[in-house]
Amino acid sequence: MKRVVVGGLAAAGVVGAGIWLKRQVVQQALFAPEPDSQVPLVIPGRVAVERLYGGGDARTKVPLVLVLHGVGADETQLAPYMLSSRPMRLVLLRGGLATGNGFQWFRSRFKSNAAAFITDVSRAAAEVATVLDQIATQRLYTERIVIGYSQGAHIAWWLATTGRVDRVVAMSGALPPSFKPPRPTRQVRIEAVHGMRDPVIPYNAGQATARTFRAAGYPVRLTTQRLAGHGLSSMGTALAPALERVLTSNAAGLATSTLRGR
Template sequence: MNDTSAAPAAIDRLDTVEQETGPNPAWTVLWLHGLGADGHDFAPIVPELVRPHWPALRFVFPHAPVRAVTINGGARMRAWYDIVDMNLANRADEGGVDASVRQVEALIAREQARGVDPSRILLAGFSQGGAIALACALRRATPLGGIIALSTYLPMAQRLVAEATPQARNQPVFMAHGQMDPVVPYAGGDASARQLRALGLPVEWHAYPMGHQVCGEEIADLAAWMSQRLA
């Protein structure tokens, strides 16, 4: 399988919102937003998440492309892929997932060009963004430093499990989900975590009494997990 860390030159570069927590960051957190949001959505989480003892980080929040979303009556909004069905097994359009993975890989390649080794890149995502993060992770021929998948699921699971590279198994994963999530059912997130563990990925799973959102306890748990990666 080809190394997907080298994105095709023809891929359009996504616009991004960026924050650096200190000079000359040697670590990058690439964070993908959910359906209908944009790169500004999770930027406010930075001061709440970052701990004083961490090295300098560059947070990169890309804007997903604008596309028609079938489940929303064809309305155009920022989305990493079209949602064609509410059933998780058939929810994501494969072409959209593949295109977004290529665009994320282009951003990873840009961070490498900036001097950040893949082992110091954390790929994060919420909901749709988390689905793309997991899809990207399973195809990596060069492992990233970690994957953060919040309130999400593994799209195209049968195909992606079959395509998973041996190197993908070396990526630690933080997954968190609301037990009352009406958008991505809790059972779907839990099943995805089990699939990743069956592949050999080290998955740390957290559940919270909430809906399709992020809570303070989750941010604290994520910070503890990131501290282990950044040590």
């Protein structure tokens, strides 16, 4: 079995020395050696990074936050943006398929054949759900939260329909119009974030996905980044507020769902 690998980060693409320094501090804290009290997390065949915020060890019961990166990246991509002072167990997972400059979760793209795309997303989502189950056998948690960006967000949207997660953050992702989410078997809050100038996953696609899920009975909040595109240089700062919302919100109090940014 393959143990979870803890790796370093490179501050690539960071604009401004002040921002770069801030992210370096965050990265160094995030990827510091595991404390002796932490039993290593084992996910067979996967590479991931685990970080426990708020103190404790493997027996500490806190929200489990699983993070899914975009195409051509790795498990470190979203780490600089996962900023919160609240207790949580953060697990940053690497996609299983290698690309020329990183990793991905599946091969098809949003603008390709819809049927093939949906098949690939569902398969990848099933694999991620298995990882969540593997973590659950080794760690206590209060709720399961999945955060995805771009290709990872496609998976996050899908996972919301499975009844296997409690909260979802989907940034710059969508599902095709042909996908019709089933009625939820439990209340799963979805925080969607999308840039209005996104050339990769058009904003109207993310908006349509949010509306479809809301019509099916899911509590959805869509936050529009009006001047943002697809990249993290414009979208990354919206991730921490979305994380904060799902960590602080009371799912039981979401009887009335909202859809914003229309």
